[in-house]
Each structure stands twice: as structure tokens, then as C-alpha cells.
Amino acid sequence: MRHLLDSEHQLIYETALRLAREKLQQHVEIMEEKGVFPSAIWHDLAESGYLGVGVDAAWGGSGGDYLGAALVGQAIARVSPAIALSVGAHVNLCMHNIARNGSPALKQRYLPGLASGSLVGAMALTEPHAGSDAMGIRTRAEPTEDGYLVTGTKTFITNGPIADVLVLYAVTEPERGRHGLTAFVIETTWPGFQVIHSIDKLGMRGSPTGTLAFDRMVVPSDHVLGSPGQGSHVIMSGLDLERAYYAATAIGIMEEMLAQSLSYVQQREQFGQPLAQFQLIQEKLADMATQLDAARVLTYQVLSLAQTGERVSRLAASALLFAAESANRATNQALQIHGGYGYTKDFPIERFFRDAKLLDIGAGTNEIRRILIARELLAER
Numbered sequence: 331m332r333h334l335l336d337s338e339h340q341l342i343y344e345t346a347l348r349l350a351r352e353k354l355q356q357h358v359e360i361m362e363e364k365g366v367f368p369s370a371i372w373h374d375l376a377e378s379g380y381l382g383v384g385v386d387a388a389w390g391g392s393g394g395d396y397l398g399a400a401l402v403g404q405a406i407a408r409v410s411p412a413i414a415l416s417v418g419a420h421v422n423l424c425m426h427n428i429a430r431n432g433s434p435a436l437k438q439r440y441l442p443g444l445a446s447g448s449l450v451g452a453m454a455l456t457e458p459h460a461g462s463d464a465m466g467i468r469t470r471a472e473p474t475e476d477g478y479l480v481t482g483t484k485t486f487i488t489n490g491p492i493a494d495v496l497v498l499y500a501v502t503e504p505e506r507g508r509h510g511l512t513a514f515v516i517e518t519t520w521p522g523f524q525v526i527h528s529i530d531k532l533g534m535r536g537s538p539t540g541t542l543a544f545d546r547m548v549v550p551s552d553h554v555l556g557s558p559g560q561g562s563h564v565i566m567s568g569l570d571l572e573r574a575y576y577a578a579t580a581i582g583i584m585e586e587m588l589a590q591s592l593s594y595v596q597q598r599e600q601f602g603q604p605l606a607q608f609q610l611i612q613e614k615l616a617d618m619a620t621q622l623d624a625a626r627v628l629t630y631q632v633l634s635l636a637q638t639g640e641r642v643s644r645l646a647a648s649a650l651l652f653a654a655e656s657a658n659r660a661t662n663q664a665l666q667i668h669g670g671y672g673y674t675k676d677f678p679i680e681r682f683f684r685d686a687k688l689l690d691i692g693a694g695t696n697e698i699r700r701i702l703i704a705r706e707l708l709a710e711r
């Protein structure tokens with residue numbers, strides 16, 4: 331990886347990996363067992379500046395860029411993809427979105443708290459009947475004299491059950507279709523908000539996922555993120571960055587699977603020799619390394635391009651599509667390399683196997699990514 335990153339980004343990655351091994355690893359077991367989010371990790375992450383990464387010091391952030399923020403997620407994913415998911419929802423989906431689209435007053439009000447970790451952030455787009463069809467959301471923000479009345483339900487919201495601040499998407503002008511959507515920043519202490527369900531999951535256990543209800547919540551008009559009616563633009567540009575960010579999470583999973591497999595094949599012997607001597611095992615290692623290298627090149631390029639403000643929709647969809655499918659192949663291959671032991675809870679492989687599956691689904695499924703890539707290709711012609 332060294333040849334792809336400058337020394338500053340390499341250091342960010344190595345420092346975050348050290349913190350993840352020293353401070354986060356110890357919480358993984360209880361997260362798995364109980365499916366709960368250990369609040370102590372929030373403190374450790376905040377202390378190291380990782381909850382404010384990618385946001386200027388002027389707004390209380392620890393500076394850096396999108397690539398640096400994604401590398402923190404990548405490093406954390408080597409220990410716990412679930413923590414990387416929650417950090418991503420806070421940093422990328424909520425905080426970076428407010429930093430990009432918020433008014434100075436919204437930035438002043440929320441960025442310092444989010445960056446210091448005193449506030450937990452989340453992003454609420456998906457609804458029970460509107461997943462892939464994100465533009466089909468029905469949560470209504472009815473304009474009033476001095477703001478909006480928000481009513482509706484959001485589901486699958488990462489950090490939803492513990493969040494203080496939400497980037498929330500709602501319909502302000504139903505007759506205008508995708509041009510009638512608006513993004514808001516809201517607080518979960520405001521009357522009308524309720525967590526109605528904490529969702530239990532196959533993987534990413536310990537990263538809280540919730541169904542949230544809004545019942546005539548009063549939202550002041552100065553809490554619009556961007557401009558009224560520009561919600562679809564905020565959603566789509568946010569999704570591009572989300573895809574690039576979570577591609578790095580997939581890379582972290584691949585790195586860990588390759589490292590653990592390389593170590594195992596040199597220790598485990600069958601037929602009187604280490605597994606590493608068998609060419610069918612070597613094939614798996616070679617495929618994992620090749621896909622990992624390719625995912626890194628594409629993902630880091632997308633993150634760097636996004637930093638310049640360039641539109642990266644197709645490349646970001648390609649990066650996550652490739653990285654997610656590669657991470658799922660890598661967890662499968664690592665499990666196969668570990669044989670029966672890989673199938674047990676004595677090794678962490680099965681946890682990564684379950685966690686990786688989410689990357690095929692969240693931030694628009696693999697099918698939706700392919701549709702988007704093809705649509706952009708055809709439009710380019």
C-alpha cells in the first residue's frame with residue numbers, strides 16, 4: 331500500500347490501526363455477543379481526533395481530507411467492520427454532509443459537537459417502502475409559517491438508536507417528484523422523535539441500526555441543509571462519497587483476511603507440509619491480493635477526485651461494487667483456507683464473513699450500483 335499513499339496518509343492509516351488494535355479490539359467480543367454499542371470506544375475515537383477527521387479546525391475538526399477519513403475507517407475495519415460502519419455514519423454520512431452543505435449557523439451549531447464526539451451523528455434516508463427507490467421516500471415535511479412539520483418513518487438507520495443529530499431527507503413538495511425533496515438537520519431530543527425498533531442483524535453486530543418515527547416534529551426553516559427542493563442533489567452527492575468511503579471499509583476487511591490467511595497457511599500442516607505449499611491454496615492468496623490491490627487503486631483515486639469537487643458518481647459506484655464483491659470473495663476464501671476452524675467462533679473469520687455481506691447491500695445495492703454505472707456510461711455517449 332505504501333507506493334499508493336504519501337507519507338502523511340500512510341501515517342494516518344498506521345496510527346489508526348494501532349489505536350484500533352489497542353483500544354477497540356477488546357470490545358469486539360461483547361459487541362458480537364450482546365449486539366450493543368460500547369460507548370467507551372466513542373471516547374477513545376474522539377480523543378484521537380477520528381470523529382472530526384476531514385473537517386476543518388475552524389469548525390472543531392481535526393482536519394485532513396476524504397482519503398484520510400476513509401483510511402481511518404479502513405484501519406478500524408481490520409479490527410471491527412461494525413465500528414467502522416458506525417464511525418462512517420457519524421463522520422461521512424452526517425458530519426461531512428453538514429460541512430459540505432450546511433449554512434455557517436448550522437456548521438457552528440453542530441460540527442464542533444460532532445467532531446469532538448459529544449454528539450453522535452446519523453443519516454436517515456431509507457424508509458420501510460423506499461430502499462433502492464430512494465427518491466420514492468414519503469416522510470413529509472409540511473411547510474408552515476416558520477418552518478416544517480415532519481411526519482414519517484425511517485428504517486435501517488445506522489446509529490439511529492443512539493444518535494443526537496440526524497441528516498434527514500423528506501418530501502416538501504410532493505407534486506415535484508425528486509425536485510420536491512429537502513434535506514434537514516434535526517435533533518433527536520426534539521418532540522415528535524421516537525426510536526421504535528432496534529434491529530438485530532446477521533453481522534455488523536454492535537453497530538446500532540434502528541427504525542425511527544417522526545410525528546409532527548417541528549423543524550425550523552434554518553435547519554434546511556442546502557436549499558429547499560435540493561434534497562435529491564444532497565442525497566446523490568452524499569451517496570457518491572458514502573460509496574467511496576465504504577469501499578475503504580471493504581479494503582480493510584480484505585487486508586485482514588489476507589493477513590490472517592497468510593499467517594495460518596504457514597502454520598497449519600496437512601499431508602506433512604504447510605498449507606502454503608499447496609497450489610490451490612496459493613491460488614486463493616494470489617486472487618485475494620490482486621483484488622485488494624485493484625480495489626485500493628480505484629478507491630483512493632475516487633476519494634482524491636472527490637476532494638477536488640469533481641463528480642465521481644460512476645467511479646464511486648464502481649469502487650464500492652468491486653471492493654464489496656472482492657471483500658465477500660476474500661472472506662469466503664479466508665474461511666475456506668481455515669477449513670473447519672474458519673467456521674467456528676474460535677477464529678474471527680466467520681465474523682468478517684457475516685460483516686462483509688452488508689457491503690453488497692448498504693449505500694445502494696450491487697444491483698443499483700450496476701444500474702447507475704451503466705446509465706452513466708450510456709449517458710456519456
Ligand SMILES: Cc1cc2nc3c(=O)[nH]c(=O)nc-3n(C[C@H](O)[C@H](O)[C@H](O)COP(=O)(O)OP(=O)(O)OC[C@H]3O[C@@H](n4cnc5c(N)ncnc54)[C@H](O)[C@@H]3O)c2cc1C
Nearest residue numbers: 453454455456461462486487488691692693694695697698
Ligand atoms: C445494516 C444496515 C445499515 C444501513 N444503514 C443505513 C443508514 O445509515 N441510512 C439509510 O438511510 N439507510 C441505511 N441502510 C439501508 C440500505 O441503504 C438499504 O437497505 C438498501 O438501499 C436496499 O434497500 P432495501 O433493503 O429496501 O432493499 P430493496 O430496495 O427492497 O431491494 C431488494 C432487492 O431487490 C433489488 N432491486 C431493487 N430495485 C431493483 C432494480 N431496479 N433492478 C434490479 N434489482 C433491484 C435490490 O438490489 C435487492 O437485491 C442500511 C441497511 C442495512 C442493512
